[in-house]
Amino acid sequence: MMKYLSAASVLLNVIAFANAASIYDEIEHNEDVNRKFSLDLQSVVELTTDIKFRAPNDVNHYYFVVPRDLEYNQISIQGTVAGNADPLKITKLVNPEARLLKRFTDQNASDAVFFDIELPKGAFQAFTIKELYKRRKQPFPSTIKIQDEQMLLFTDSKYYLSVYPTKSQKLQFAYEASNTVFYTPDTTAEKKSKLLRYGPFKDIAKFSFEQVMVHYKYPGPLPIFTEVKKTIEISHWGNILVDEYYDLFNEAAGINGEFGRVDYQHWNPNVAPYAIKSLETGLDRYIRGLYYWDYIGNISTSNAHRDLEKVKFRIEPRFPIFGQWKTDWSQGYSTPTRYHLFQEAQQNSRYIFNYTFIQDFNEFLAENYTIKVILPEGATNIKFHSAFSVDQIETGLHFSTLDYIGRPSITIKKDNVHKLLHNEAFQVTYDFQNAGIFIEPIYVIAFFFVCFLTAILYGRINLSLDEKKKQ
Amino acid sequence: MDKRKGKKNQVNASQVQESKPESNANASDEVLAEPQEKQNEAQSQENTSNVFVSLKLYAPVFKIVILALISILAFAVRIFSVIRFESVIHEFDPWFNFRTTKYLTQEGLYQFWNWFDSESWYPLGRVIGGTIFPGIMVTSASIKWFADFLSFPVDIRNVCVFLAPVFAGLTSISTYFFTKECTNRPEAGLFSALFISIVPSYISRSVAGSYDNEGVAIWALITTFWLWVKAVNTGSIFWSVMCTLSYFYMVAAWGGYSFIINIIPIFVLGTIFINKFSMKIYVAYSVFYVVGTVMAMLIPFVGFNAIKSSEHLASHLVYAIMNIYVIIDYIRRNLAQEQFAILTRLAFGIATAAFGMIFVLITVSGATRWSGRSLTLLDPTYAKKYIPIIASVSEHQPTSWSSYFFDLQYLMIFIPVGFYYCLNHKVTYGKLFVGIYGVLSTYFSCVMIRLMLVIAPAACVLAAIGLSEILRKMSKSIRAALTETKSLSEQFNELEDEDVSQKKPSQKGQDQKKGPAKKKRVPFEVAAVVMAFFVYFLSSYVYHSTYMAAEAYSSPSIILASRRNDGSRVIIDDFREAYYWLKMNTAKDAKILSWWDYGYQITGMGNRTVLVDNNTWNNTHIATVGRTMGSEEEEAYKLARYLDANYVLVIFGGVSYYSGDDISKFLWMIRIGAGVFPQIKENNYYSNGVYRIDAEASPTMKNCLMYKLCYYRFDEVTTQQGKPTGYDTVRNAEIGHKGFKLKHFREAYTSERWIVRIYEVMPLANMDPKMGPRHTILSSQSSIKKTKSKATIGVEFAAKTFNLENGQTVKAQIWDTAGQERYRAITNTYYRGAVGALLVYDITKSKTFESVERWLQELHQYADAGIVVMLVGNKTDLHKLREVKKEEAAEFAAQKQLAFIETSALVSSNVDLAFDSIIQQIHQVASNRVIVQEQDEQKKSRNQQKDIGKGKGIQLQDNVENDQNQKEGVTKGKKKAQCC
DSSP states (O other): OHHHHHHHHHHHHHHHHHHHGGGSTTOOEEEEEEEEEEOOSSSEEEEEEEEEEEOSSOOOEEEEEEEGGGTTTEEEEEEEETTEEEEOEEEEESSOOHHHHHHHOSSOGGGEEEEEEEOOTTOOSEEEEEEEEESOOEESSSEEOTTSOOEEEEEEESSOOBSSOEEEEEEEEESOGGGEEEEOOOTTOEEOSSEEEEEEEEEEOTTOOOEEEEEEEOOSOOEEEEEEEEEEEEETTTEEEEEEEEEEEEOSOEEOSOOOTTTOOTTOTTSOTTSBOOEEEEEETTOEEEEEEETTEEOTTOEEEEOSSEEEEEEOOSSOBOTTOEEEEEEEEEEEGGGTEEEOSSOTTEEEEEEESSOSSTTSOEEEEEEEEEOOTTOEEEEEEOSSOOSEEEEEEEOOTTOSSOEEEEEEEEEEEOHHHHOSEEEEEEEOOGGGGGHHHHHHHHHHHHHHHHHHHHHHOOOOOOHHHHO | OHHHHHHHHHHHHHHHHHHHHHHHHHHTOOOOHHHHHHHHHHOSHHHHHHHHHHHHHTHHHHHHHHHHHHHHHHHHTTOHHHHHTOSOOOSSHHHHHHHHHHHHHHHOHHHHHTOEETTSSTTTOEEHHHHSOTHHHHHHHHHHHHHHHTTOOOOHHHHHHHHHHHHHHHHHHHHHHHHHHHHSOHHHHHHHHHHHHHOHHHHHHHSTTOOOHHHHHHHHHHHHHHHHHHHHHHOOHHHHHHHHHHHHHHHHHOTTHHHHHHHHHHHHHHHHHTTOOOHHHHHHHHHHHHHHHHHHTTSTTTTTHHHHSGGGHHHHHHHHHHHHHHHHHHHHHTSOHHHHHHHHHHHHHHHHHHHHHHHHHHHHHTSSOOOHHHHHHHSTTHHHHHOHHHHHSGGGSOOOHHHHHHHHTTHHHHHHHHHHHHHTSSOOHHHHHHHHHHHHHHHHHHHOGGGHHHHHHHHHHHHHHHHHHHHHHHHHHHHHHHHOOSOHHHHHHHHHHHHHHHHHHHOOSSSOSSSTTTSOOOOHHHHHHHHHHHHHHHHHHHHHHHHIIIIISOOOSSSEEEEOTTSOEEEEOHHHHHHHHHHHHSOTTOEEEEOGGGHHHIIIIIOOEESOOSSOOOHHHHHHHHHHHHSBHHHHHHHHHHTTOSEEEEEOOTTTTOOSSHHHHHHHHHHHHHHHOTTOOGGGGOBTTBOOOSTTSOHHHHHBHHHHHHHTTGGGSOOSTTSOSSEETTTTEEOSOOSOOOSSEEEEEEOTTSSEEEEEEOOGGGTSTTOOHHHHHHHSSTTOEEEOOOTTTOEEEEEEEEEOTTSOEEEEEEEEEOOSGGGHHHHHHHHTTEEEEEEEEETTOHHHHHTHHHHHHHHHHHSOTTOEEEEEEEOGGGGGGOOSOHHHHHHHHHHHTOEEEEOBTTTTBSHHHHHHHHHHHHHHHHHHHHHHHHHHHHHHTOOOOHHHHTTSSOOGGGSSTTSSOEEEOHHHHHHHHHHO
8 A cells, every 4th residue: 555655745745846846845944833722611612723834945835734533623814913903814734745745754644634725925924723623622531420510631641742853842721720620741741720731741752742731620511503594584564583493402411320310410410410401592582483392392581581682582492401411492583574685775676685694592612503594495606605605505396375386495514603702793695576476465365266266157157967956 | 361251251141131131032032131221212112013023134244143152152262271381282192192183284195094103102102094094193193184285384283282172162063053953943052052162161162272182173073974864854865964974973083982872872762762763864864874883883993893793793783673674664664554563663672682682692692893992981980990090080970960060060950951852842862862972971971070071061961951941941932021011920820822923934844833822931030030040050150160261170280380379370281391300311212101191201302112001902011010109129120131221200289389290190000010911919009008208108109119219218308397308399298218229210400490300220330330432441440530522533542540569659641532434534643652452352352453563553553562462252151252362363463463462341351461461561661661751851841740649659640751651452342343
């Protein structure tokens, strides 16, 4: 295998030599790297890496690597250069050229994922990478008794995993450090109330990896939405129907042994705080007809009330969601069009629908996220706009009450939606003739008209052959 | 909403009262509130008469409007449950019907017909298509399909929830036609329509959400009767066929169709006996019998039962008798009367006796069979004696007197009056039929509470007939008093003629036309009092029925409601809580053991497989479950495992006053269990003949599974102030067995108010803690902590402290890496710094052994040079399946200089030894290295984890940059064993 690979790489080398030969050898080493993990966010872990590197010339590519076993966990990567608002262009190298691998690693580099960061001209050889990870805080022990305290374990590499050698590197963990049970000891380690700090480490060889571990008490749950589906149905009669489906999972520690109803008291907030008892959110004040149900009906434990600013909505699942348990439900409401549907200034028949991208319970990560916008029958030229890229856009037809042609719908899919990244509005624009809203009433009128006509005709026509009955 | 409904009732009530003027207009009797007022305004007799005359013109419109209002009332009075709770399916059987309907709408008719349901009656399963009456499902699905076709999509759940109220509205209309057909009096028809629209016993079966066969069957029943009477009255083949079609729908909808197939032959026989037989009946019955029997056979569940079973026997016999009678009649007509009158009766008697003999013979010899339920009808004590399952259902209990008044209220008073008019007063076919129907249903309703439903239409029709006849008399006198200012005595004598003359055009001779001239009219005052009483009676009936609908019959019974002291309502939603928990948090193929009552709900709401359910077709299976519940824990555990159950679900009301719980039903479980398993003795569960759960309870009771599962840890809670802990609020007693532990069952979930308790049947590993290959190595040591990570990471981690021979303590971190190919890239990272590895292969799979070499190469490639490797052959317990010879492996190990051992994770042989020996080896190698390494480390000023070992022994962890010593490979081979 390796033979073929090297043969291929030689080939590639020859082909690509002319234009790409210069991109590798410029960066000598990382001068100073500062990595900071924020562990106190729910659902996700944020890693901020400040990188200063040294290169003799002006370079425009930096190769950033992430261990392949974290590829699944990584939900986003963003880069910025100080003083420049535009994000850096970061490309994941799905099939890195063999010579690239060969250049940076002595061993088989398939255990690393490469990112190609394009640096703007004249950068100061310094930039910042922000990554979000999911499902990395693991309850340890993984099962506990109901009354026990939950502890989480977080592991990563002590050193900055890089294709370049690093001169100096620091590492920080931001969390409630007073709850620490254990952390990998090190002479440089320093623990403060909200922070655990390592380093600086000097002269780290490329691809250095050494495990570092933080084990700390964490009382709360680790909710994550494995699936969220949002369906929006627009009616030009003035109503927008919003329905959201949630599939909720708690990543927290599972129950060790039995679930004791005696041990778990619903009303006592101090018992099993790692179980999800309820979720709260505020909905727009002007919504109407809120519902929340699941497969077998209304979730009678939940409630909502309208105050001056918001509709405070508290969903309380039928049962507490302990660690490794899950549940699902649907909720929805109607909202007036005037807040979300606008006509384009120049063109009367073109409409802009504007709505929040993220789900209503936006505190937690949504792993698989789908938005379906159903437009009125007869809408054409449908376009979707958002500030960020989405994974998949599909169009289709939807049939509901009195639809004979079908309502055009647009379905947007995106993995790993989180409010740090996607708490923004999206727009759907489309053409729609205003007269189109009368089609459905016409159907109804026509139907009744035909009914009555039939009845009248039936009453007037005598089909009997019997002469007497005719009289 | 309630208020609105109240208004509706009032409106209807007044409309009903109005009904009298209009309907009486036909019979030219006028009365009642509104006309009276108008009359007062008019102040003149002529005007009054004009009003009556003009009202008469509007009679048909009135009739339709009133009937429409009655149907709307019938619908509205049944949706209390939706308003009070929600649009949800109720109780037990409706959940099954709902589930099958959903399946039908999703999969289509053919799939439905062939549906083998593996979610119920595990492991037997159930052929749904052949064991149900599909009428209600097909009806709902058709409605949905039709609505979808019109592009008016509806939720199938809402179709199911509102089906019964809609059919109740239709029933009112059918009842109107039925009564009108029988009596030829529209006012009686309207009364009966009103009565049936709100008769409580029918409401109880047809409230919104009560999605059961009876909901549509009563409509089909009455429609069949109406069309039957119509067919008999007209002698038309068309109406006979219509009647048969309706009968076919009834057969498809409900097992109660056997009521029709018996009552119609009885009616035919009756007409023969009282010499009222006519060719019209001959036509009607011939069509009905032939076509009806053939059509009934189209329903798979009925099939050849339509010919073979005893329920249908009467129809065959009567068909034969009828034909013989007609033949004889034909012969008689062609012969001298005197001779053949005798001959006919003789032959007829002989034939009847012969058929009777055949009937008895067939029944006794068992050529045809009565079903258990039918036998219970014929012999009310039968079920109690022989079929405890039927007897255990509360709705199969004999009816008590109070429930007659509860369900029929004042109708009870008028039923005898109705009987009088039906059977003794100008008998027509229709009235005779109603009379027979009334008599039979009265009998059946006495036998089973459930059949109160059958008497309800009869009661409504009979009461309506009785009432309308009385009212006719009273209203006649009142109308006379209003139209004439003459004295009462004058009215008595003079107004008769006018009355008769008025009547003549509108009446068709059914009424007492000839009589009234000679009869004396009721005095006005008496009539007024009687009228007032009827007004009171009607409003009282309406009030009572509405009250019953709202309070007694609208609880969905899966959602309970109670009131707090301050009057606010609390929803108790424990059933759905627990069922949803089952759906979300148990394995998809989990099998639930519970008493059969909850089977339909668990499959319907929890989507899980059940062992037994409400379709009680397999007595042995149910008895086994009953026996499990009644056995001691050890025995019950064996049974539960034998039944392959994963969870046991019990209903317990001791905390929240829910009286219909499993402890209350427990005796039936015992009885049913004892019916099949003689080792169960009902008496063992009594103490001195009393069934109790307190300290006096019998030891068998205290130790049986049901008792333990219900009362597990119940003694730790206080349920009522001033009572000791563990006080059962349903049975008002403190439990007698406290502080026990469960050995083989584990509380998996208990709902908030303890109503549903779910227990996990522990895997066998619980009996032998060192079981389960995957667990072995990690969990055979109790002190090991194990963390499970996502498969994508492909690594599991555990820390474990070992004691070495020299007394030192070593804390080892064990990384359990995945053996599967796709994890190779990841696992490479974990090799770094590993000091020891166990390469595990499966002795029953030579492939795993073959790949050992590859793993070994990889280890040497990525791991430290000094790594200690041990080859482990696992699963020696399966030596019969051995594929890798021990010698072969030993030779390979020697060649590669590996330590070698064979273990069995299952029986835990050699596992500890494997671990200990590798730790020893690693320790030797590592302690040599540490000295060298520590020097290095000092240079690097890296000080690592001194706090872990506290210097007691050498930290295997403190060498190598990786700071854990990874003993990997443990799972490597293991996973491989799984994947290859």
